[in-house]
Amino acid sequence: MSTDSKWSGFKYAMCNESMAELSWEEQCRIVKNAGYKGIEVAAFTFVKESVEEISPQKRKQMVSVIKDAGLECAGIHWLLAPPPEGLHFTTPDTAVRRKTVDYLDKLIDFCGDLGGPCMVFGSPNQRSTMGIPIEEAKKYFAEGNARVADHAQQRGVKILVEHLPKYATDVINTLEEALELAKQINHPAIQIVFDFHNAVDETEPFDVLLQKYYKNIEHVHIQEMDGKHLGTGTAASDYVKTFQTLKDLKYDKWISLEVFDFSPGGRKIAEESMSVLKQIEGKLL
DSSP: OOOSSOOOOOEEEEESGGGTTSOHHHHHHHHHHTTOSEEEEEGGGGOSSOGGGSOHHHHHHHHHHHHHTTOEEEEEEOTTOSSSSSOOSSOSOHHHHHHHHHHHHHHHHHHHHHTOSEEEEOOGGGTSOTTSOHHHHHHHHHHHHHHHHHHHHHTTOEEEEEOOOTTTOSSOOSHHHHHHHHHHHTOTTEEEEEETGGGGGOSSOHHHHHHHHTTTEEEEEEOOTTSSOTTSSSHHHHTHHHHHHHHHTTOOSEEEEOOSOOTTOHHHHHHHHHHHHHHHHHTOO
16 A cells, blocks of 8 residues: 555556457557556466467566557456466365376466466365365465565565355354464565455455555456446446545555456457546545
8 A cells, every 4th residue: 555645546457368369469468458557367268278279478468468559468367267277275185186287386487477466366166065064174275375576576476365255165254364364474465455346255344355455455346336347337426435444544556357248258358447537546535
């Protein structure tokens, strides 16, 4: 967060997976033309088996395309979504867990190579308990992140523990639990993210949550509460108080559009969502 009394406004980004069928150049063009300043990357949209397929030269080309479009990389997310298959971060199977932590290490380099500041650790299917006690799963979650934290810091990347709804996973469903895990690891490279859609299990209003946790919130994901793009629901009115809080706090990290219904197409998702973001801003004091 900014400690300066000046505040230069919100920085909006858009996640790329709704445009995965398009070229990288076209994805960046759509995001830029709709008025965003950043693009957030889901690595699985570029690979068949592993992020290692994206060579150093290809990564440099990706960065050039981002810069040529006048954008920045806002980070990466959907870290463990397949491909590759078979990853699981909290399984009691030591070999699978080690393989998964090793892959997280590779993703840190990918994020660092793109110039991304953070990695949002959602991946519900790859962190659920699978029959073991929740506390054991949390222990593995903490151990795995602790193992890669120094590497992340060296690459200028923060790993952000994401709160996810109970219907998606049984491991870390609230900001309180996310921060508890981050504090357990106790490393500057491990922080948390706020996601509107994922906050369904919270008992306090969003503006109150942001006041309480903003010192550790390094990223915000936005969409309608049902996961669709902005403008399909009531975000234009319902999110105003939350945005006022972000403005009052001089929040200067990314606010990134992450949607789960791609059917309208990337261009429509980008443009209509930006229109709502501007409507919300117009209502702020």
